[in-house]
Amino acid sequence: MGRSPCCEKVGLKKGPWTPEEDQKLLAYIEEHGHGSWRALPAKAGLQRRGKSCRLRWTNYLRPDIKRGKFSLQEEQTIIQLHALLGNRWPAIATHLPKRTDNEIKNYWNTHLKKRLTKMGIDPVTHKPKTDTLGSSSGNPKDAANLSHMAQWESARLEAEARLVRESKLIVTTNTNANANGGGAQLGSAPAQPHHQFIGKAGGSAPPPPCLDVLKAWQSSWSSSANKSNNNNNSTTNSNALMCMLAVDDLESPTSTLNFPDGHHSAGAAGFAAMQAALGAFGDNNNNNDNDGDDEDNNNNNTVSFHDIHSAFGCTDSSNSANWFLEGLIRNNNVSNIMDSVVTAAAATTTAATTPLTGLSNIMENFSDVFAYAPDDIANASAAAVGGGEGGGGGGDGSCAGAGASGMFDIQENKSYWNSILNLVNASPSGSPVF
DNA sequence: AAGTGAACCAACCGCTATTCG
DNA sequence: CCGAATAGCGGTTGGTTCACT
Known part of the structure; x- marks a missing residue:
């Protein structure tokens, strides 16, 4: 019928x-x-x-739509995100305030794709067709890195879009536009162009919707779509981890969140740890790690050290970020924190007007954890999205951010991106290139 | 001035995912 | 649990405008 x-x-x-x-x-x-x-x-x-x-x-x-010519910054953002996400226009649109996915798609098809083609760059792979540009000269590691970058950024954007939606549902008014990194993404036209979801309650600024963050995660990882994803590789786990990182500042060209207490990029480790404690990664494959150690021998539905380890691009067990992560998991401190998180989340479910009341304490707890090796984590995150300058200096530089032994070679990735963006920047609209 | 092709972009189509009764 | 309804998405179409000869 x-x-x-x-x-x-x-x-x-x-x-x-x-x-x-x-x-x-x-x-x-x-x-x-x-x-x-x-x-x-x-x-x-x-x-x-x-x-x-x-x-x-x-x-x-819709009243919250900006029309008219795309700025250079918007063009760069589209090109970068398209390289990471492909034709996932809604995900790309989340980083271009007031632009619709349809408009971005049209702009890509009628302008940017042609520009890249004329520049000798394959608009699908975003690589030079002649394989002669920069570091992306057919090196398989580039493809692997870009693939992982795409997975990370993809999951991050998806989570971010979910958070925006969740925020719209819960918060309807906010006259105290945040002045301290708080504040939700309100209505259909967020005042802040990018996410600022995490922070500690304090001062006169309204608390951010951390409950929304948790709810979004729970929703995401309990969905049938994720449960049914039985691919036998690490993609599922990496994406899951990246969703935990979604609220963090990954130092991407389009993200500008810093943890308000100064432990920048600390959310990455914090929420990885949260997820670890929840055991909700859906690690349903048994072959993530066959190197004989005890990193991923659980063969069950919990995240392993190896999962986090890999997702951070840390293969050097001596570096401090690895040490930090492993310590988090093995010392079980996180479980206690997560108990508090879950309890707080439940307690605040019906208190939409003060969603962070319970969670602010949790963030205080996390801030202690974040004191460890934040710069390594920031560097690893920066490498994951191929942009930015990788944290704020400091750290021991032994993780991926230093290009020592990580899954993500930050220098090569930056080279790749710079080569694209420099070409774009050096080619004004009226030039023959365009 | 007229003809022609390119460029642009709003809108549509077909499909999948999700929601709901 | 099932199926219809709805929403969302990516690809494509076709009408309009622009640029060139």
């Missing part, structure tokens, strides 16, 4: 919208909200399909 005849095509208009139709749609939504798109056209007096109305609204009429 097919669907009911919901969309009689006879008598329904197609093609460009007229100003009168736009006005009708706008007026109806402003007064009633869109509710059911299916029922909307009749109620609004439009001879359109509901789907057409929805697209017109989401891609054109």
Whole structure:
């Protein structure tokens, strides 16, 4: 049995919208909200399909849409994110405030793709077609690195998009626009262009929606889609870990969050540890680590040291970031912290107006943990997204950020990105390249 | 001024995922 | 649990505008 005849095509208009139709749609939504798109056209007096109305609204009429020429910065962001994410326009759009996925997609197809092609860069792989540029000269390590970068950034963006949605649901007003790294992403037009989800309650600034963070994670990793993902490689685990990192400042070109107490990028380790304690990584494969040590011999559904270890790009067991992570897991301190986290989350579920009341204490606890080797972690994170300068200096530099032995070779990745961006920057719109 | 092709972009199509009764 | 309804997504189309001859 097919669907009911919901969309009689006879008598329904197609093609460009007229100003009168736009006005009708706008007026109806402003007064009633869109509710059911299916029922909307009749109620609004439009001879359109509901789907057409929805697209017109989401891609054109919505008040929080910026139209007009893309800036150079926006172009660079699109190119970078496309290299990481491919044609995942909604994910890319989360980093371009007020731009719709459709608009970005069109801009890519009609402008940026052609530019890259003319520059001799394959717009699909983002690599020089002649394999002569910079460090990406067919080195398999580049492909591996880029693949991992994509996994990390992909998961991070997905989580970020979820968090934005969650925040929209919970918080409806916020007159205290954050001045201290707090503040949620509010409504459909966040005042802050990028995420600022984590922080400790303090001062007069409103607390950020850490409960939202936790809820988003729980939602993500308990979803059927993730449970059913039985691929026998480390992708699942790496992505899961990256979602824990999603709220952290990865020093990516589009992310600007620092932990307010000064332990920059500390969230990465903190939330990896959180996830470790929760045992929710869904590590359903047995072959993550066959090197004979005890890193991943659990063969169950818990995250292993090896999982975190690998995701941070740390293979040198002597470096401090590794030591730090291993210590977290093996000393069981995190479990206690996580008990508090879960309890606090449950306790604040019904207290949407003060979501961080319980969690602020947890963040205090984490800040102690974060005191360890934050710069190594920052460096590893920076390497993971191939941008930024890798933390704020300091640290012992023995993790991936220093390019010593990590899965991510930061120098080569930076070379790769710089080569693309320099070409773009050096080619103004009117030049032959474009 | 007219013709032609390129460029642009809003809108549509078809499919998948998710929600809901 | 099932199936319909809905939402979301990526690819594509086609009408309009622009640039060139």
